Amino acid sequence: xRASANLRCMIGTAIFxxxxxxxxxxxxxxxxxxxxxxxxxxxQFPSTFNPMIDSMLAKSYILAMVRRxxxxxxxxxxxxxxxxxxxxxxxNGGAKVFTFDKGELKxxxxxxxxxxxxxxxxxxxxxPVTVDDVVFAWKVGRHPQSGVAGREPFLRTVxxxxxxxxxxxxxxxxxxxxxxxxxxxxxxxHLESAAFSDPKEYRRRTAYDRDPANPGxxxxxxxxxxxxxxxxxxxxxxxTWWGRKPNFRRVVVRVIGNTAALEANLRAGDIDYAAxxxxxxxxxxxxxRRRSPDRYDFIFKAGLIYEHIDFNLDxxxxxxxxxxxxxxxxxxxxxxxxxxxxxxxxxxHTNISPLDRVAxxxxxxxxxxPKKAAALLDAAGWKRRGGWRYNAKGERLTLSLMTTAGxxxxxxxxxxxxxxxxxxxxxxxxxxxxxxxxxxxxxLRREFPAMAMYAWISAPESNPRGTLHSSEIPTAENNWxxxxxxGFRNAEMDRLIETLEVTLKLKDRVPIWRxxxxxxxxxxxxxxxxxxxxxxxxxxxxxxxxxxGHQFSTTLWVEDWHAGADAKQQ
Amino acid sequence: MSAFLIRRLxxxxxxxxxxxxxxYALIGxxxxxxxxxxISSDPKLTPADAARLRSLYGxxxxxxxxxxxxxxxxxxxxxxxxxTHNRPVLDVMGPHLLRTLLxxxxxxxxxxxxxxxxxxxxxxxxYSFRDYTINLFSFAGRSAPSxxxxxxxxxxxxxxxxxxxxxxxxxxxxxxxxxxxxxxVLPVLSLTLLNVAGFTRFVRAETMAVMRQDFIRTARxxxxxxxxxxxxxxxxxAMIPIVTVIALDFGTLFSGxxxxxTVFAYPGMGKMIFDSILANxxxxxxxxxxxxxxxxxxxxxxxxxxxxxxxxxxxxx
Numbered sequence: 001x002r003a004s005a006n007l008r009c010m011i012g013t014a015i016f017x018x019x020x021x022x023x024x025x026x027x028x029x030x031x032x033x034x035x036x037x038x039x040x041x042x043x044q045f046p047s048t049f050n051p052m053i054d055s056m057l058a059k060s061y062i063l064a065m066v067r068r069x070x071x072x073x074x075x076x077x078x079x080x081x082x083x084x085x086x087x088x089x090x091x092n093g094g095a096k097v098f099t100f101d102k103g104e105l106k107x108x109x110x111x112x113x114x115x116x117x118x119x120x121x122x123x124x125x126x127x128p129v130t131v132d133d134v135v136f137a138w139k140v141g142r143h144p145q146s147g148v149a150g151r152e153p154f155l156r157t158v159x160x161x162x163x164x165x166x167x168x169x170x171x172x173x174x175x176x177x178x179x180x181x182x183x184x185x186x187x188x189x190h191l192e193s194a195a196f197s198d199p200k201e202y203r204r205r206t207a208y209d210r211d212p213a214n215p216g217x218x219x220x221x222x223x224x225x226x227x228x229x230x231x232x233x234x235x236x237x238x239x240t241w242w243g244r245k246p247n248f249r250r251v252v253v254r255v256i257g258n259t260a261a262l263e264a265n266l267r268a269g270d271i272d273y274a275a276x277x278x279x280x281x282x283x284x285x286x287x288x289r290r291r292s293p294d295r296y297d298f299i300f301k302a303g304l305i306y307e308h309i310d311f312n313l314d315x316x317x318x319x320x321x322x323x324x325x326x327x328x329x330x331x332x333x334x335x336x337x338x339x340x341x342x343x344x345x346x347x348x349h350t351n352i353s354p355l356d357r358v359a360x361x362x363x364x365x366x367x368x369x370p371k372k373a374a375a376l377l378d379a380a381g382w383k384r385r386g387g388w389r390y391n392a393k394g395e396r397l398t399l400s401l402m403t404t405a406g407x408x409x410x411x412x413x414x415x416x417x418x419x420x421x422x423x424x425x426x427x428x429x430x431x432x433x434x435x436x437x438x439x440x441x442x443x444l445r446r447e448f449p450a451m452a453m454y455a456w457i458s459a460p461e462s463n464p465r466g467t468l469h470s471s472e473i474p475t476a477e478n479n480w481x482x483x484x485x486x487g488f489r490n491a492e493m494d495r496l497i498e499t500l501e502v503t504l505k506l507k508d509r510v511p512i513w514r515x516x517x518x519x520x521x522x523x524x525x526x527x528x529x530x531x532x533x534x535x536x537x538x539x540x541x542x543x544x545x546x547x548x549g550h551q552f553s554t555t556l557w558v559e560d561w562h563a564g565a566d567a568k569q570q
Numbered sequence: 571m572s573a574f575l576i577r578r579l580x581x582x583x584x585x586x587x588x589x590x591x592x593x594y595a596l597i598g599x600x601x602x603x604x605x606x607x608x609i610s611s612d613p614k615l616t617p618a619d620a621a622r623l624r625s626l627y628g629x630x631x632x633x634x635x636x637x638x639x640x641x642x643x644x645x646x647x648x649x650x651x652x653x654t655h656n657r658p659v660l661d662v663m664g665p666h667l668l669r670t671l672l673x674x675x676x677x678x679x680x681x682x683x684x685x686x687x688x689x690x691x692x693x694x695x696x697y698s699f700r701d702y703t704i705n706l707f708s709f710a711g712r713s714a715p716s717x718x719x720x721x722x723x724x725x726x727x728x729x730x731x732x733x734x735x736x737x738x739x740x741x742x743x744x745x746x747x748x749x750x751x752x753x754x755v756l757p758v759l760s761l762t763l764l765n766v767a768g769f770t771r772f773v774r775a776e777t778m779a780v781m782r783q784d785f786i787r788t789a790r791x792x793x794x795x796x797x798x799x800x801x802x803x804x805x806x807x808a809m810i811p812i813v814t815v816i817a818l819d820f821g822t823l824f825s826g827x828x829x830x831x832t833v834f835a836y837p838g839m840g841k842m843i844f845d846s847i848l849a850n851x852x853x854x855x856x857x858x859x860x861x862x863x864x865x866x867x868x869x870x871x872x873x874x875x876x877x878x879x880x881x882x883x884x885x886x887x
Contacts, residue, residue: 039742047849048656144622151619200626209656229655229665230837231739252742256835260721261737265835268728268736436600436848481620 035541035563037250041262041271042278045230045255050208051185052140052148061277062233062253064555066218070115070183072552073460077355079180082556083129085116088180090504095179097504105158111172111179119166120242123188124215124223131168133186135160140196141184147203153182175502177509178463191216215239221246221559231255247562259284266537267292276301276536276547277554283409285535286342296537300344303549304353305532306456307345307413309401310443313487313525315450317399322380324524328366330373331420337530340412348528350517351456351464355549357506358461358513363521373424382425389425398427399450402442405432410453413529445480446473446487455532460550461509464516468525469497488525540564578874582867589863591637593856598633603850605629627653640853650853654846659853663842667861669739670838674827677758681765682816688766689773690805694796696778704770711767720760720833727756737835757834761827765819772815776808783807809880817873820865 046059051067068082081087088094095113100106121129140146141154148154159171170183188207191214195205207214215223221243222235235251254271256262263284265271274280276299280288289298311318318324333347349366352359374384382389382397389397401417403410411432418428433442443452456467466472470489472482493516500512520526536547536554544560605623624630628639640650655662692704728736735741737757740750780786781804789803790796828840843858845851 037743047654050656053656145626147623147626149619149623151622203656204651206656228739228837229662230842231835232742234742250743254738254742254835256737257841258832258835261724261833261835264721264724264729265736265738268724268732270728270736270738440600440603479620 036248037252038248038273038542038561039252039254039271040273040275041254041256041265042275043255043257043259043262044278048203048206048209049212049224049227050203050206052137052146052187053203053206055149057278058255060551061275061553061555062224062235064220064553065222065235065251065558066220066224066238067185068220068556069185071181072556073548073550075546075548075557077357077460077548077550079460081118083118083121083185084183085118088113088115090179095504097175105173108173109175110158111175113170113172113179113183114163115168115170115183117166117186118242121219122240122242123190124218124238124240126240127188127190127216128165129186129219130165131160131162132189134168134184135162136189136193136196137184137187140187140192140199140202143196143199143202145200145202146196154184156182157184175504177501177503178461179504186219188216222251225250244559246559251558263288266296273538273542273545274536275554276534280535280537281409282341282344282533282535285537286344288537295539297540297542299536299545299547300533301536301547301549302344302346302353302531302533303355303547304458304460304551305534306348306351306353306458307410307529307532308348308351308453308456309527309529310448310452310454310486311525311527312446312448312450312452312485313489314446315399317397318450320380321523322376323382323397324527325366326373326376326380326424327421327426328373328524328527329369329376330424330426331417332368333529334368336413336416340409340416341530341533344533345530348530350520350528351458351467351526352513352517353460353531353549356460358510360514360517362514363517365521370424377424377426384425387422387425388427396427397425398429400429400431400448401451401453402431402433402438402448403453404435404438406434414453443485444474446485451527452485453529457551461513463497463501465497465501468493468516468520470494486525488523490519490523490525493519575871575875578871582864582871585867586860586863590641590856590860593859594637594640594852595633597847597850597852597855598636600847600850603629636852640856649857652846652851652854654849654851654854659857662854663839663857663861666837666839666842669836670827670831670840673754673757673761673831673836673838676754677761677765678820680758680762681769684762685766685769686773686805686812689770690777690800692770692774693777693781693804694800701774704774708767708771708774711763712771714764716760716764716829717833719763720757720830723756723760724833737833739836753836757830757836760830760834768819769812769816773808773812776811777804780804780808806880810877813873813876813880817869817876818866820869 042058042061044056044058046056046062047054049059049063051059051063070081070083071079071087072082074080079087086092086094090097095111097109098112100108100110117129117131117134123129138154138157138160141148141151144151156172156174156176157170158173161169161171163169172179172182176182191207195207196202198205208217212224212227215238218224218238219240221238221241223238224233225236226234232252232254235253237246237249254265256265256271259279259281262271262274263280266274266288282300285298285300288296311324313319337343337345337347346354349363350360377389377397378384381391383391391397401414403414414430418430421428439454442448443454466483468484468488470484471494472484473487473489474480474482474485496512496516496519500509500516503509503512534547536545538545541564542561543564544557544562545554546557546560547554603624605620605627621630628636631639643650649659651657652659652662688704692701695701724736727734734755735753737753739753777800786799786803789799794803827838828844830836831838831841839858839861843855843862846854846858
């Protein structure tokens, strides 16, 4: 009896202590509600803070608050200057076509582009941002061992001619329509030169990872104050920022890898704002809007994340365009978007977002029409017998559809497509793979037998060479590079892309883009589904957030964000 | 005893050496490499870029040669560089390890401190109301998925009551002992509830089995008090299998905090190892997994030593 009394006492004490701890810490928690700071929740932690090594959305999101690129697409999808004074174009004379008169490029056409760094631009330690910093970035980018992932933009620049501390001429080795998007953004030569003395070791020695709180590394409205790896990044105002003063004394970017936990943190008030770029899923955000319509503001911004299904054009069945078109007519994408995504994700007709300035409406569309689908399949030699279709050899029309495992939205779409296509007599076998295997091998090496569903993230007026030119089909010979995963070969498309690349004036490019989209929609190497919408969920007191819809983050305009009149204690 | 310890230590080193190769080879067998991942997310990468980067990261070498390079460097004290953190592996792992040790250590100590008395208390009166109640909670604890339990705790204590933070390490800009302690409460509670459930069931079962032994009857016949029967005779004899289970769980506990760490946004070892495997960060994944192996081996060695302390009939040779 005594033993049991003692045990009871021990358990009681343990419960009491636990409760005491909860209660003791509660008041401290409640007082943390001031509006001079902002806590943003995202789902990914950057692998490096060096702007040139690796490309990661989380890194771009954070760096957009501490650095400003020369140019960007603004919130109205116009190319604008941020670090430069005037956007150089062929039309305004800032960019000029010329012919090389010596060296390897003799006789070839190139471009000379004059850039001028904005007056007053300074690093966080007070040193001015100069042409030397641009030249340094260019040297790092060109070096084969520096660890920079994509060297193409740096290699296209064959010289940078210094005019004065703030002005330089960038010489491009050939004509490219995106000529004024290839300028290297400055890197702090005074801090990074030593790390680059041995280029092979640069990625290991960069101050961005060794001393990330050094103010001299940044030249945006904020600078990085503190980093706790895997947990959060703390930003503080940059005293040398030349632009409009940011409104928050501190911005914290917290990383919560699990979206359910991210939502819980938002509801608990531990984060203020779930970033649309790397935040809640669409169904989570719509659910939250239903439950708490008055507590948050919601913006659902459809943009450049293009959900689609790649056809493997080496598949004998899918080689026939009529089968591909029948599959397009055999599904109701509009209804799917309405039912699954509340109509927030617009149906795609091509790979070009309707928000893009080169988008064309003059393309073939595929409204839901099962009769037309059936007729096309009949014409292609797939006759209906019972529930399924068979060819003359008696083979059943069976195709596989693959996607990533664990993505609920995609798995739902797969099942719905399977049901739609069954109605027109096509048997679909579904297969999912972990993203690591799917993107690391299956898609990359074109090992999907028939159809692969996934998304592309592109840029405004993005060059379609990588995904549509026949030279970009991944093979063992080219070391599986290129992203023309369907294996699309079309001579006219190749010619159009080559012409597009050297057409410098927008008005001359628009008809080329139109024809590219017409071929895309007509030949249908890819089945367009919809453009994904990102949900931006923020408290009603937070004002000034305007999602872009393209790959450049909202944080490029962080100084516009402010607390509204109702921003006091909550 | 010392001969036993030296022999076991040598065996452990051999296991770690074999494990290091197996883990390296298994990660190498995974489809794709870090450059493939880069290519799939950056349409601008050219074949030349891919070849250059593979050479830069040593990914163009045969797996055996890569392993040998890593091993010789590791024996010289250089455990390599983490590709995904862009820092030396030990620099990355150190803070994660300390956080995990704090989290797991706390939950482990609390779990054992609660489970042993609770299990013994249940076993003292088997099939009574008390026993059924403890069993019910144990079953519930064992059955609750850790992910679900963690979210429920967040919703109750952080969203509804607003008593505790939902996750993270500290209040940014504040810090301090009490501040950090608040952030530990929910993850520790989550792990503790799950562990207590399992340990309690085991302690109860083992104690009940011992209570049916002849020596317990003899002790009672000699007039030993029920308290001493339970604590000095039954519990001590029940402890040998309990120590085994606890020792095995110690290793599992270490690598099994992934879900709790993810939900509570707590940057510990579990999440670090998981992320590094997914991102094909060979060096970090390898060192993290080897550390997990080391902890399991050490815990087992600790259990063997404890047997001898608990039961003098066991001689370690």
